[in-house]
Amino acid sequence: MHNYKELQIWQHSGKLVKKIYQITKIFPDTERFSLVTQMQRCAVSIPSNIAKGSGKSSDKVFIRFLEIAISSVFELETQLILANDLEFISENETKIISQKLEEIQIMIFGFEKKLKNQNLSINHES
Numbered sequence: 001m002h003n004y005k006e007l008q009i010w011q012h013s014g015k016l017v018k019k020i021y022q023i024t025k026i027f028p029d030t031e032r033f034s035l036v037t038q039m040q041r042c043a044v045s046i047p048s049n050i051a052k053g054s055g056k057s058s059d060k061v062f063i064r065f066l067e068i069a070i071s072s073v074f075e076l077e078t079q080l081i082l083a084n085d086l087e088f089i090s091e092n093e094t095k096i097i098s099q100k101l102e103e104i105q106i107m108i109f110g111f112e113k114k115l116k117n118q119n120l121s122i123n124h125e126s
Contacts, residue, residue: 049068
């Protein structure tokens with residue numbers, strides 16, 4: 001088991017949630033129950049799945065939850081692009097958030113690789 005609160009990917013994705021909530025406040029009211037809700041749910045899903053996976057009994061199961069989290073990153077990235085295309089957010093804001101999403105992607109992939117390598121070395125030692 002891992003302490004999710006100490007994981008940088010959880011910390012960074014939590015900050016991303018705050019940013020998504022801030023930017024979606026300015027979306028038109030007509031988007032309140034569509035794109036706004038979708039973006040917020042995706043953003044919340046990222047740290048939530050990291051936390052949920054960290055409490056599982058094996059790294060193999062944790063990796064599955066990291067895969068769900070990365071799927072939410074890609075989904076949120078798509079919604080961000082759509083929000084920019086619809087001119088709900090600026091090009092600059094889109095770029096800033098996209099960079100944060102890319103950092104989180106890299107961190108998740110790196111952590112997933114680390115967990116897989118640890119399990120390989122443990123299996124080879126047995």
